[in-house]
Amino acid sequence: GDSVTQxxxxxxxxxEAFLTxxxxxxxxxxxxxxxxxxYPGEGLQLxxxxxxxxxxxxxxxxxxTYRKETTSFHLEKGSVxxxxxxxxxxxxxxxxxxxxxxxxxxLTVIP
Amino acid sequence: xxxxxxxPKFQVLKTGQSMTLQCAQDMNHNSMYWYxxxxxxxxxxxxxxxxxxxxxxxxVPNGYNVSRLNKREFSLRLESAAPSQTxxxxxxxxxxxxRNTEAFFGQGTRLTVV
Numbered sequence: 001g002d003s004v005t006q007x008x009x010x011x012x013x014x015x016e017a018f019l020t021x022x023x024x025x026x027x028x029x030x031x032x033x034x035x036x037x038x039y040p041g042e043g044l045q046l047x048x049x050x051x052x053x054x055x056x057x058x059x060x061x062x063x064x065t066y067r068k069e070t071t072s073f074h075l076e077k078g079s080v081x082x083x084x085x086x087x088x089x090x091x092x093x094x095x096x097x098x099x100x101x102x103x104x105x106x107l108t109v110i111p
Numbered sequence: 112x113x114x115x116x117x118x119p120k121f122q123v124l125k126t127g128q129s130m131t132l133q134c135a136q137d138m139n140h141n142s143m144y145w146y147x148x149x150x151x152x153x154x155x156x157x158x159x160x161x162x163x164x165x166x167x168x169x170x171v172p173n174g175y176n177v178s179r180l181n182k183r184e185f186s187l188r189l190e191s192a193a194p195s196q197t198x199x200x201x202x203x204x205x206x207x208x209x210r211n212t213e214a215f216f217g218q219g220t221r222l223t224v225v
Contacts, residue, residue: 042218097161101153
């Protein structure tokens with residue numbers, strides 16, 4: 001079945017450090033890919049998305065590129081801030097319009 | 112902009128009690144979903160409704176039932192609550208026909224079964 005595997009956490013970084021959170025997927029057909037962010041006590045919010053191979057999604061300094069050959073969608077940010085502390089989820093939407101999520105990666109950024 | 116609204120936000124049940132979690136969306140989306148979120152396990156799909164009048168089981172449907180009352184509303188019922196159902200429950204919706212449309216989430220219901 002379809003699934004998403006993402007880097008285990010928690011991740012702790014100093015402010016202005018570089019961030020990478022790895023995500024790979026398994027899917028039949030051609031999924032759309034997403035990164036969501038969850039702040040404490042809240043629901044999930046879309047961070048960025050990509051719908052075809054080599055598409056790059058970007059938002060708020062975060063980027064991820066849809067790599068079909070490696071079935072990956074790694075999240076990156078060049079310089080993290082304290083306000084980026086949250087849980088990040090990689091997700092896919094399959095051709096049946098169902099969404100599958102990774103287990104989440106908790107990020108803490110310290111000043 | 113209401114988006115996806117879930118009620119209640121918090122609930123404590125005793126083992127064996129029943130309850131219904133309510134969800135409504137005002138974005139005219141066809142598809143709606145119920146997920147549960149548990150530590151270390153991410154979000155797991157409980158039930159899915161592609162459109163009004165249809166429902167399908169997800170990964171973890173046992174112990175739950177759903178009703179797609181109309182296009183706006185999708186409820187989740189626990190007939191006889193068990194401690195294993197202690198979790199945070201999220202409702203979501205999306206537009207079926209557009210490939211690049213994301214799922215929109217409610218704020219969640221934190222359920223404790225004692």
